[in-house]
Amino acid sequence: MKDNERVIPLLPLRGILVYPTMVLHLDVGREKSIQALENAAIDDNIVFLVMQKDVNIDEPHKDDLYPIGTLAKVKQMLKLPNNTVRVLVEGLHRAEIQELLEEEDVTNAAVRILEDEEAGDLEEKALMRSLLEQFDEYIKLSKKISNEVFATVADIDEPGRLADLISSHLPLKTKEKQEILAITNIKERLQTLIALIQDEQELLNLEKKIGQRVKRSMERTQREYFLREQMKAIQKELGDKEGKGGEVEELRDKIENSGMPNETKQAALRELDRYEKLPVSSAESGVIRNYIDWLLSLPWTEATEDILDIERAEGILDEDHFGLEKVKERVLEYLAVQQLTRSLKGPILCLVGPPGVGKTSLARSIARSLNRNFVRISLGGVRDESEIRGHRRTYVGAMPGRIIQGMKKAKTINPVFLLDEIDKMSSDFRGDPSAALLEVLDPEQNHNFSDHYIEEPYNLSKVMFIATANTLSSIPGPLLDRMEVISIAGYTELEKVHIASDHLLPKQVQEHGLSKGKLQVREDALLDIIRYYTREAGVRTLERQLATVCRKAAKILVTEDRKRIVVTEKSVVEFLGKKRFRYGEAEHQDQVGVATGLAYTAAGGDTLAIEVSLYPGKGKLILTGKLGDVMKESAQAAFSYIRSRAAELHIDPDFHEKNDIHIHVPEGAVPKDGPSAGITMATALISALTGRPVSREVGMTGEITLRGRVLPIGGLKEKSLSAHRAGLKKVIIPADNEKDLDDIPESVKENLTFVPVSHLDEVLKHALVGVKQ
Template sequence: MADKEIIVPLLPLRGLLVYPTMVLHLDVGRDKSIQALEKAMVEDHLIFLTTQQDVTLDEPGEEDLYPIGTLTKVKQMLKLPNGTIRVLVEGLNRAEVSVFYDYETHYGAKIKIYEDDEEKDAEHQALMRTLLDYFEQYIKMSKKITSETFSSTADIEEPGRLADIIASHLPLKLKDKQEILETTNVKQRLSRVIEMIHNEKEVLHLEKKIGQRVKRSMERTQKEYYLREQMKAIQKELGDKEGKGGEVAKLTEKIEAAGMPEQVKTTALKELDRYEKVPASSAESSVIRNYIDWLVALPWSKSTKDDLNILKAEKVLNKDHYGLEKVKERVLEYLAVQQLTNSLKGPILCLAGPPGVGKTSLARSIATSLNRNFVRISLGGVRDESEIRGHRRTYVGAMPGRIIQGMKKAGTINPVFLLDEIDKMSNDFRGDPSAALLEVLDPEQNHNFSDHYIEEPYNLSNVMFIATANDLSTIPGPLRDRMEIITIAGYTEIEKLHIARDHLLIRQLENHGLQKSQLQVREDALIKIIRYYTREAGVRSLERQLASVCRKTAKIIVSGERKRVIVSEKNVEEFLGKTIFHYGQAEEEDQIGVATGLAYTAVGGDTLQIEVSLSPGKGKLVLTGKLGDVMKESAQAAFSFVRAKSEELHIDPDFNEKYDIHIHVPEGAVPKDGPSAGITMATALISALTNRPIRKEVGMTGEITLRGRVLPIGGLKEKSLAAHRAGITKIILPQDNEKDIDDIPESVRSDLQFVLVSHVDQVLEHALAGDIQ
C-alpha cells in the first residue's frame, strides 16, 4: 500500500534494477544522471532508481521508463579517472512515479512509497518455507551460488524481503525481475518467485540431461575413432586389404577407370572420401555407397562403333520385316548422313500405329542393323515425374529414373533406346512425366540431362531414341513436337500373307518343335485365317491363330494319327473352329437406302453399312447404332442439307412432315464415332427418299457441310484396305485427299477406282444407279 509521496531526483538504469534492502555498486556516466546524484547528495541522499525499457536510449522520456522502481539511499560516491562516478546505493522501498519531471540538468519525480505489510499468518509461513526448500534445491543443482548465501537467506524473517533477496540471486530476465518488483502484494510476490525458481530448476535438470548425453556421444565417437585408427594400423601392418580400407582402394580404381568427365570424377572422389570417414554402421554409409556404385556403373565414354554399311543394314531390316518402307527408308537416310558427317546427333523417331504392326520389333531390328546395344523401357501407366528424373537422394529408397537405369543396362553411351507406349503416360499430384521427357527428347538439351539422383549432367545426345505410340492425340503437343512421327498404318492382306508365310509360321514351327515337312499351311488357308479369324491392323492375332494350328498339329503327330498335316481353305475350320469375323462385304445387288461407308478404327479400317428407313410420321429423326456425338452431328447436317435441296433432288419438300426417318448403323454394341460418315448418310437418305438404289460396288468417305461441300478425312490408307478386302471397286473420297492416294500400296491401288469429289452432287452422280431426274 502507498503511504506517502515525496519529490526526489530520478536516475534511469540500463539493464539493471535494485530491490529494496539490496546494497549495490553502480557506475554512472550520463550527465543528467551525475547531476541527479549530486542533487541527492546536497539534499537528503535519497534518489529514485527505475529501469529503462529500451537500453539503447541515452535520453529516455517518461514513456521509456518503468513506472515502478526503488527508492534508494546514496551511501558513497567516488569519481573515477575516466569521468564516470561509482556510487554505492542501498534499496529502501518500492515506489511508483506519480509525476515525472524533466529538468534541464537532471530528471526528478514525485513518487508514492509502498511499505510491505509486516503481518505474518500461516500462509506466509508456508510460502516462505516452500520458497526456501526450492532455493536450497536450486543451489545444489546450480553450484553457482555458495551455501553461505543460503545460510544468510534462511535467517530472514520478513516474507517480502525474502522474496526480493532470492529473486535477486536467480538468473532471470530483466522483464521477470521487474515483474517481481512491481508485485506489491507479499503473498503474490512469494508465489511468483516460487513459480520462477521451479521453472529454473526444470531448465537446470534438462541442461544436465543434455550435457550427459553429449558427453556420452563424445566418448563413444572418440572411442570409435581410436578403434578405427587402431584397425587401420593393424591392417597396414598385416597387409590386409579387406574391410573398408580395401573397399575404398577398389572403388578408387573403378572411378579412375570409368572414364568420367572431370567434374563427375571430382564429385565421385569427394563422396568416396566421405564414405571412408562415415562409420559403416551409419545409415548414410549405405546411401553414399549406392550413389558411388551408380556413378561407376553408368557408361560415361564407352560406345559401340556404328556399322555404317547401308546395304547390310537394308538387308537386316528386310529380313526381319516385310513392308514398312517409310521407316526403313528413314533409318537408311540416317546411316547415309552419319557416314558423311560422322557427327549427327541421335534422331528421335516416334513409330505410331495400331497394336501388333511391329513397332517394338522394328526398333530392335534398327539396333541390330546399326550394331548398337538395344534397351527398352515401358512408359505405360507411368504417372510420377520421378520415374523419369529419379528421386532426391535424401529420400529413403531413392534411385535414379528410368532413363539413367536404361543407360546403365545398355552399358554404352550410344544405344538404341526404345520408349515404349509413350502415349500411355498419365499425370497426377506427383508431377507430369511427359513434361520431364521434354528434356530427354530435345536434341538441343539432352547433352546435359539432369537426373535428381545422379545430380551430375549426363550426355544423351549420342542415344538414338525411338518411341512407340498407338494414339498420337493423347501425347501432349510440346512432346510430340520434339519427335519425328512415322505412321505405320497397318498391313494389307498381301503383306499379312507374306509375313505369315515367311516369318510367323516359321517361328511358330520352331516354338512348337515341328519340322517344315510335318506341317504345310497353304496360301488359301492363310488368306482365310487372315480374313475370317482375325480383325486387326497388325499380325499379333494372326500369330496366335497360327500357334493354335501348330498345337493341334503337334497333338495329331504325337498321337500317331498322321505323320504330316496339310492345312487348306477347306479344312481350316477343323483346326480353328467356325469363322469368327465376317468382314463387311460389298452388297450382291444394288440396294435402296443402304450406303457403304468406310471407317477408321484402332485396329485398322473397316466398312460400315448405313441404313435409312422411312415410315409414316411427323418428321422425327431417329439415330441408332451406338453413335458418338460427331456422327450424330453428321446425320443432322445430312438431314438439313437434304431438306434445303429437296426441290433440286426431286424430293417432296414436305417429306419431313410426312415421314419419320430412322438412320441405323449395324453392330449397335460397337461404339462408332468420327467425322467421315457425312456423305454416306446423305447418300443413303437421298436414296431412300428418291427410291433410287445405290451402286453395290461403291464405298465412300467424307464429311459434309450444310451447303453440300465435302471435307477431307484421315486414315485413307486403312479405309482403302478395308474396301479392297470387302470387294468394293470404286471409292468416293474428298478432293483434298488426293495427296494421300500415293500412300496406298500399289497392289491395292491398281484394283480400285478413286473418284475425287468436292460436292454432294458429284457423289450422287457416281453412287446412285441411273441419272437423277
C-alpha cells in the same frame, strides 16, 4: 733450373685430390703411372699428383690436366693380384706444371713449387677463428663428421694447413677443391673456404626444412592411417565385419576410371567421402552407396561403333520385315548421312500404326542393322513424372527414372532406345510424364538431361530414340513436334501371305518342336486363314492362328503317328473351326438407307455400315451407336444440308415435320468419333428419304459442309486397306486427298477404284443406284 723447380714422375689422378700434409691411399692401375712410382722409388720416392679434367682419358696431355697439383712422398707401395698397385702417399707442397716430358714408358713433369703467402696479422687470425666457428656449425648441422675431427682441426695453428685439412673433410665438388688447392694466398684461401662452408650450411638448412616438411607429411599420413585403422576396428565391433577401407578405395578407383565428366566425378567423390564417415548401420549410408553404384553402372564413354554399310543394313531390314518401305528408307538415309559426317545427332522417330504391324520388332531390327545395343521401356499406363525423371534422393526407396534405368541396361551411350506405347501415357496430381519427355526428346536439350535422382547432367544426344504409338490423337502437340512421325498403316493380303510364310510360320514351327518336313501350310490355306479367321491391320492374330495350327498338328503327329501333315484350303476348318469373318461384299445386296463408311481406329482401318430409318413423327433426329461430338455434328450438318436442298434432291420439303429420323452406327458399345463420316451419313439419309438404294460395292470417307462441299480426311491408306479387306470395289474420297494415293500399295490400287469428289452431288452419282422403290 731454379731451386724451386724440379723434374718429377707424373701421377695423374681421376676424381681424387691430395692436399699438402694429407695422407691418403691410392690404387694405381695405368702402366705409365706404375712406372712413375717405380722410377720415384729409385730416386727419392717423390711424385707429382695432379687431377685430370676428364676422368675418361687414359693418356692425358698437359691440356687435360689442371695446372696446379701436389708434390707427394710415397710412404708405402703394395702390389695387388689384379695388376694394380696400392700406394700410401703424403702431400708435401703445392706445385705448378711448367712442362711435361713425355718418354716411352713414363711421363715426367717439370714443376715449380709454390709457397704459401702468409701474412701473420690479426685479420688472418680472425679469419681462422671464423673458419673454425663455421666448421663447428657445419658439423652440428650435417652430423656426418665426428666431433673428434673438430678437436683435431682446432689444435692446428697454421692457417694454410687448417684450410687444407677442413676442405678435405667437406663434401665439395672436385672443381671447388681444385680451386682451393690453386690458392696460395692464405687470406684468400680462408675467405673462399668460409664462403663455401656458408653455402653448404644454407643447403643443409634447406635439406633440414624439406626433411621436416616431409616428416610432418608422413606423420599426418601415418596419423590418418592410424585413425582409419581405429575406425575399421570400431566398425568391426559395431557389426561391420570387414570395414569400409578396402571397399572405399575400390570405389574410388572405379570413380577415377569411369570416364565421368569432371563435375560428376567430383560430386561422386564428395558422396564417397560422406559414405566413408558414416556407420554402416546408418540409413543414409545405404542411400549414398546406392547412389554411387548407380553412377558407376551408367555408361559414360562406352559406345558401339556403327557399321555404316548401307547394303548390309538393307539386307537385315529386308530379312526381318516384309514391306515397310518408308521406315527402311529413313534408316538408310540416316546411315548415309552418318557415313558422310560421322557427327549426326541421334534421330527421334515415332512409328505410328495399329497393333501387330511390327513397330517394336522393327526398332529391334534397326538396332541390329546399326550394330547398336537395344533397350526398350514401356510407357503404357505411366502417369507419374518421376517415372521419367526419377525420385529425389530423400528416402530409402528412391530410384532413377526409366530413361536412366534404360541407359544402365544398354551399357553404351549410343543405343537404340525404344519408347513403347508413348500414346498410352496419362497424367495426374503427381505430374505430367509427357512433359518430362520433352527434354529427353529435344536434340537441343538432351545432351545434358537431368534426372532428379542422379542430379548430374547426362548426355543423351548420341541415343537413337524410337517411339511407337497406335494413334497420334492422344500425344500432346509439343511432344509430337519433337518427333519425326512415320506411319505404318498395315499390310495387304499379299504382304500378309509373305510375312506368314517367311517369318511367322517358321517361327511357330520351331517353337512347337516341328520341322518343315512334318508340317506344310499351303499358300491357299494361308490366304483362307487371313481372310476368314483374322480381321486386323497387323499380323498378331494371324500369328496366334498359325500357333493354333501348329499345336493341332503336334497333337495329331503324336497321337496318330503320322509322319507329315499338309494344311490345305479345305482342311483349314479342321484345324481352326468354322469361319469367323465374312470376306467379300460388305453387304449381300444393295440396300436403302445403308451406306458403307471407312473409319480410322487405333487398330487400323475399318468399315462402318451407317443405317438410317424413317418413321412417322415430328421431325426428331435420333443418333445412336455411342457417337462422339464430331460425328453428331456431322449428322446435324448432313441433316441441315438435305433440308436446304430438298427440292433439288427430289425430297418432300416437309419431310422433317412428318417423320422422325434415326441414324445408327452398329457396334453401339464401341466409341466412335472423327471428321470423316459426313458424306456417309448424308448419303444414307438421302437414300432413306428418296428410297434409292446405295451400292454395296462402294465405300466412302469425307466430311461435309452445310453447302455440300467435301473436306479432306486423314488415314487414307488405312481406310483403303480396310476397304480392300472388306471386298469393296469403289472408294469415294475427297479430291484434296488425291495426293495421298501415292502411299497406297499397288496391289490395293489394282482391286479398288478411287473416285475423288469435291461436292456431295458427285458422291450421290457414284453411290446411289437404281430408282426410287
